Amino acid sequence: MRNALRRAVPAAAGLLALTACGTGVPDGLIVTKxxxxxxxxxxxxxxxxxxxxxxxxxxxxxxxxxxxxxxxxxxxxxxxxxxxxxxxxxxxxxxxxxxxxxxxxxxxxxxxxxxxxxxxxxxxxxxxxxxxxxxxxxxxxxxxxxxxxxxxxxxxxxxxxxARERARLSIMVWQDTRGRAVSTAKVVGWMGAEHCDWQSVEFVTLGSGDDGRWRGRQYLRDPEGKLADIDGLSSTYAKDVPLPADAVDTGYRQDGRELWLAPDKSRAYVRDADGTVERWPGRAEPVGCM
Structure with a gap:
């Protein structure tokens, strides 16, 4: 098409400073070299x-x-x-x-x-x-x-x-063990919406639905317990827990963090660069914010 086809994604962002490309045109938006x-x-x-x-x-x-x-x-x-x-x-x-x-x-x-x-x-x-x-x-x-x-x-x-543009997106692109960016159809993360007061909640979704939309299993980092009472969570969020011996390394990395899963994929374990492990509850159906 010049290529093939697929899907869409969630989130929110904003724009930058104004400059000389013209009134209301951010610096760096358009390149001419x-x-x-x-x-x-x-x-x-x-x-x-x-x-x-x-x-x-x-x-x-x-x-x-x-x-x-x-x-x-x-x-x-x-x-x-x-x-x-x-x-x-x-x-x-x-x-x-x-x-x-x-x-x-x-x-x-x-x-x-x-x-x-x-x-x-x-x-x-x-x-x-x-x-x-x-x-x-x-x-x-x-x-x-x-x-x-x-x-x-x-x-x-x-x-x-x-990489420098990926870092500015409203979603989080994960990498593999060699530092290569992984398709968001496989894994993607984002912070919760401010208008739902979920900005302290981090979401990670693995896989997508048949139509290409984000409908895979979802995992939540929820240190403030904003979503602790929703139905369908596999467990609770916990910080500084041991990494289970049977946890499976997904091979996905993001800012020094490693994503591991319980054998049945019901829970995620995220290990920081300093070795601290968090347990993130999973949910079969994605949580929505309207």
Whole structure:
């Protein structure tokens, strides 16, 4: 498509300082150096239907031409169209400002800097975030009588972003024992939502549902007991516990921590770099915050 397809993710984030790229455009959002240019620029359309293999209920529905611009090593992770603006809403004064507005209103699950103009066609501009000369995230902005708006967007799995951008996401990308980023379809973490007063709760989900959404088994680090009374927890959270002799190492690592599981996968054990072990209760169905 330039690649294959897949899924979407949760969370929340924000944007940065303003600078010289134009009013309301964060420093570093757009890069212009020649070395950022790909070996083979995207030559396809900037307005297109979503590929037929994307089903109606897919988290990639609506990605259109942005999906076509991707060059993922694996499957795309998220995509969609931006249809929040009503007919009376004003657009941005420039394509760059439309990109900045899209980032500011986003979920924080795609890079918030390092984009470049890869293509212009009429009243549309393709902004691409590239790694090793290949497009890992794409946003297409379009101009109409109201101004500039983000139109479609798509991204590869966050494990395909650079480490410095992964560290700024609203989700936590884990690594394997060799320090390589692991697909969020296998393991992903995030902090709970502030509007539910869950910001002290850390979630880790292993695996995903058949439709690609995060519906695998979930584990909770809940030192303040915010979710201690919910149904379906396999145990309680505990700090400084012994690592059971039969615990199974998943091979997943994150900031010096190791993720281990009980043999029946009902509980997780997370060992810090200093050897301290925490027990995280598990739950077969993910906990939701509305």
């Amino acid at each position: 020649p070395s950022a240019a790909p070996a083979t620029p995207y030559s396809g359309p900037l307005k297109a239907k979503t590929p037929e293999q994307v089903g109606e209920d897919s988290p990639l529905e609506g990605g259109g031409a942005a999906l076509l611009a991707l060059e993922c090593a694996g499957r795309p992770s998220e995509a969609g169209s931006v249809a929040d603006e009503g007919p009376g809403d004003d657009g941005a004064d420039s394509a760059a400002e439309a990109l900045a507005r899209h980032m500011a209103n986003g979920s924080g699950e795609i890079p918030d800097r390092g984009y470049r103009v890869e293509a212009r066609r009429g009243h549309r501009v393709l902004y691409s975030y590239d790694v090793a000369g290949r497009t890992r995230a794409a946003v297409i902005v379009a101009e109409d009588r109201r101004g500039w708006f983000a139109e479609t967007h798509a991204a590869c799995d966050p494990s395909e972003f650079r």
